[in-house]
Amino acid sequence: MTLIFAHRGSAGTHPENTMAAYVEAERAGADGIELDVQLSKDGQLVVIHDETINRTTNGKGYVKDYTLNELKRFNILTKQQHILKIPTLEEVFDWLKTNDLYCNIELKTSKIRYDFIEEKVIALIKRYHFEDRMLISSFNHYSIIQCYRLAPEVEIAPLYSEVLFMPWVYAKSIQAKGIHPNVKTINDALIQASMENGIAVRPYTVDKEEDMKRLFKLQCSAIITDYPEKAVTLRRKHT
Structure with missing residues (x-):
């Protein structure tokens, strides 16, 4: 069965990378x-996509230039009346203890x-004993290789956005068990060949x-989507 990962939570229906979006993903039946x-x-691990807070909050500036306490003073922009804050990875992990969801952590190190950052993420995963529930991805492949060196069990x-020749060969060369290609750059034959060679394929953003x-x-193997509820409904009909 194809697993469904909710991209930045249920980002198509809720403010991205917020606890509200993750709770909605669980409610929708995402894996x-x-x-x-x-x-x-x-040096705190914070969950946000852009390098700046400009697009998603009522603040301006780079994430790296604010302490955690300062980041927590900004509100996530939302159409609802709820006040949402930038979560820490630890807050997300505390919530993950209440369910069995997998978590794909993208390191924004490009x-x-x-x-x-790699050492801190791995240390937190180990502290929560989440080794079997985590996937670590990045467009910076040096980052994920560093994670593998620190914890080969994770x-x-x-992640990549161009067409890659024989992606399963590359994945194996860096000890990766999966690839996360842009959905536009991978065809059926490459997906099947990768899976036949023991490499999971999880395209984004489907x-x-x-x-x-x-x-x-x-x-x-899986899809990464902004609309987990739609995906779960379609999976029921087509599998």
């Missing part, structure tokens, strides 16, 4: 959530070098109904 991790000025998967149906029919 896991996907989230983005960066470091605050005081543009800014966050010192020891699965890593490279929001179109025809893409969901195609990938369910292929029994693709």
